[in-house]
Amino acid sequence: MAIEQIDDELETAAKTIPHWYSADDDVPTLVDGDGVEVFDADGTAYLDFQSQLYCVNAGHSNQRIIDAIADQLARIPYVSSGKHNDTRNELVTRLLEVAPESMSQTLFSISGSEANEAAVMLAREYADAPKVLTRWRSYHGSTYGTASLTGDTDTRAFVESRAAMTGSEKFLPPIPAAFDAESPEELAEQAANHLEFVIRNEGPDSIAAILTEIVAGSSGGFTAPPGYFDRVRELCDEYDILMIADEVITGFGRTGEWFGAQSEGVQPDLMTFAKGVTSSYVPLAGVMMNEEIADYVVEEGFDIGQTFAGHPVGCAAGLAAMDVYEDELIENTRSVSPHLESRLGALEDRFDVVSSVHGRGLLWGVEFADSETGEPFVDPRVSDADNPVKTVLSAAGENGAIFGMGRPGIQLLVSPPLCVTETEIDEAV
Numbered sequence: 009m010a011i012e013q014i015d016d017e018l019e020t021a022a023k024t025i026p027h028w029y030s031a032d033d034d035v036p037t038l039v040d041g042d043g044v045e046v047f048d049a050d051g052t053a054y055l056d057f058q059s060q061l062y063c064v065n066a067g068h069s070n071q072r073i074i075d076a077i078a079d080q081l082a083r084i085p086y087v088s089s090g091k092h093n094d095t096r097n098e099l100v101t102r103l104l105e106v107a108p109e110s111m112s113q114t115l116f117s118i119s120g121s122e123a124n125e126a127a128v129m130l131a132r133e134y135a136d137a138p139k140v141l142t143r144w145r146s147y148h149g150s151t152y153g154t155a156s157l158t159g160d161t162d163t164r165a166f167v168e169s170r171a172a173m174t175g176s177e178k179f180l181p182p183i184p185a186a187f188d189a190e191s192p193e194e195l196a197e198q199a200a201n202h203l204e205f206v207i208r209n210e211g212p213d214s215i216a217a218i219l220t221e222i223v224a225g226s227s228g229g230f231t232a233p234p235g236y237f238d239r240v241r242e243l244c245d246e247y248d249i250l251m252i253a254d255e256v257i258t259g260f261g262r263t264g265e266w267f268g269a270q271s272e273g274v275q276p277d278l279m280t281f282a283k284g285v286t287s288s289y290v291p292l293a294g295v296m297m298n299e300e301i302a303d304y305v306v307e308e309g310f311d312i313g314q315t316f317a318g319h320p321v322g323c324a325a326g327l328a329a330m331d332v333y334e335d336e337l338i339e340n341t342r343s344v345s346p347h348l349e350s351r352l353g354a355l356e357d358r359f360d361v362v363s364s365v366h367g368r369g370l371l372w373g374v375e376f377a378d379s380e381t382g383e384p385f386v387d388p389r390v391s392d393a394d395n396p397v398k399t400v401l402s403a404a405g406e407n408g409a410i411f412g413m414g415r416p417g418i419q420l421l422v423s424p425p426l427c428v429t430e431t432e433i434d435e436a437v
């Protein structure tokens with residue numbers, strides 16, 4: 009192929025592939041960051057109310073994390089995952105101090121997708137069953153396995169007709185649009201009854217695990233109605249199914265607790281984490297598990313090591329980030345989140361086009377209604393022209409604020425770093 013032809017193709021690809029890096033589109037090139045703010049090459053400041061991808065929990069350029077990374081690099085930058093390393097050992101101990109009580113060991117990974125993939129592989133081996141149940145309106149990653157587990161249609165599209173992971177079955181999320189409930193209690197009951205129907209229909213013996221986010225992250229910031237997760241736990245116990253919590257977004261203070269499961273008072277059997285563990289300064293992820301599964305890992309020698317799993321530089325960043333969360337930011341999240349909730353809640357009264365606002369801690373979804381019918385969008389395939397989220401995102405960008413877009417493109421996601429102040433919340437809203 010001629011060089012010019014390759015150039016042409018790359019140029020076309022740069023315009024059509026969303027994550028393809030191109031210098032000439034209208035997305036700002038970010039060169040600097042400080043706390044909640046990021047700066048483009050011209051020095052324009054943006055309030056980062058997306059924490060990039062719901063992951064820079066400690067804010068940008070936190071010096072304690074940067075110093076810890078530098079110290080680790082100067083001491084010993086890499087120790088293979090099959091050997092002991094002091095920083096890695098320390099992080100394991102630290103994670104167990106703050107995780108839900110049911111957790112007793114950690115298997116490190118590199119990304120959230122790989123952590124979920126490992127959790128599912130382990131659950132299927134341990135339970136000796138092929139199926140995993142996940143929710144529509146969920147996101148669990150972009151590898152073949154985790155895209156299959158994901159319930160959002162745009163991610164699934166890539167695997168649907170090709171190498172989808174077999175045994176990945178879906179159930180309805182506990183959201184008002186999926187049921188006909190008159191109260192949150194009724195919604196919890198209907199959604200849990202539906203899940204039980206799916207379990208019985210699929211055959212409990214064929215199901216290894218139920219995998220859910222605790223607060224749905226990129227698919228809309230929706231929380232479960234009170235009591236729902238208690239019923240999920242009960243169903244898991246009754247039918248002998250493992251409960252896996254995907255804490256990739258909800259971990260590390262985002263909901264005002266160390267982990268989302270703690271905000272629901274639920275004890276998962278397996279739990280995955282990534283993003284916030286290092287405030288995303290360097291990649292690190294992992295799977296935490298209960299004692300029985302940890303014993304199984306040791307006895308059966310379950311080993312899916314990856315070269316960069318539990319990288320010491322990531323572990324050093326993790327330890328420092330956890331200090332920052334403990335010393336300042338979990339408390340700050342608890343203190344400022346009611347303000348964010350009330351400022352966002354006021355949008356619902358003020359604009360007909362806002363149909364609901366939901367979330368927890370510093371993870372919120374603003375859901376839009378069809379301006380003609382006043383009904384919430386339920387079909388994720390809303391066209392760009394009718395999509396109010398795109399309008400808001402581009403107006404926000406012009407005015408110096410960055411928000412996220414829910415996967416189906418019908419919700420705005422609001423998720424600032426945990427160091428955000430009430431003044432910054434006022435500015436962004």
Ligand code: PLP
Pocket residue numbers: 061119120121122124147148149150221225226254255256257282283
């Ligand atoms: N799980 C959840 C809930 C996520 O939000 C994400 C990423 O956004 C993932 C898993 C996948 O993580 P990663 O992008 O690190 O592979």
